[in-house]
Amino acid sequence: MVDQKAPVRRGARGHQVRRPRRRGEDREQLRTDLAKGYQGRSSIRTLAAGHDLSYGLTRTLLLEAGVELRTRARRSQAVGK
Numbered sequence: 001m002v003d004q005k006a007p008v009r010r011g012a013r014g015h016q017v018r019r020p021r022r023r024g025e026d027r028e029q030l031r032t033d034l035a036k037g038y039q040g041r042s043s044i045r046t047l048a049a050g051h052d053l054s055y056g057l058t059r060t061l062l063l064e065a066g067v068e069l070r071t072r073a074r075r076s077q078a079v080g081k
Contacts, residue, residue: 031065034058038067 022030030051037047048058062069 027061031061034061035065035067038062044069 034047034051037050038044042050044055044058044062047053047062048055051058053061059069
């Protein structure tokens with residue numbers, strides 16, 4: 001049975017429940033936690049997965065927190081090629 005109180009998304013992903021927006025102190029605390037993790041060398045994808053957030057929202061929150069994002073790491077070429 002579907003929870004009648006939670007808003008449901010329509011369309012192709014209608015089975016997913018919409019999460020509430022993060023505002024105020026909750027959002028500020030999340031920004032702080034993400035910034036600490038990112039400065040501790042965690043990747044944006046790792047932080048997003050750990051906090052159940054999308055990559056885009058995680059990146060936005062880091063930028064809002066004033067974090068300078070690292071450049072993307074390049075894979076080193078194989079030796080001898």
